[in-house]
Amino acid sequence: MADELARRFVTRQLQMAAEELEREAERLAVAARVYADEIAAGRHGSAHRLAQDAAALALAERRLAGMRDIAGLMGEDPS
Incomplete structure (x- = not known):
């Protein structure tokens, strides 16, 4: 149960970090x-x-790279 909860947490954190990266990239493009x-x-x-x-x-x-590292350590596919 704890392993599944940790996996779901890491998956959600990866998703949030990827979404943040996308928002920041869009903001940088507008600023440029x-x-x-x-x-x-x-x-x-x-x-x-x-x-x-x-x-x-x-x-x-x-942040996204760090979350991918954590996912890799847990044996998850960080892509």
Whole structure:
């Protein structure tokens, strides 16, 4: 029973981490587009915001990698 609960927990955490990664990637894509539009219009653009979104994406990727490692240790298929 505890093993099944742990497996379900890891599966759910993997799903949540993957969803977070997708959201952060979408946010980064939007920020990159806004930045490119600002530069094209001759404005300075918000490189700081772009960098923040890139950092959030990297953090989400590290969380997902960690959850995949845990799933691998439990013998689950982390894909």
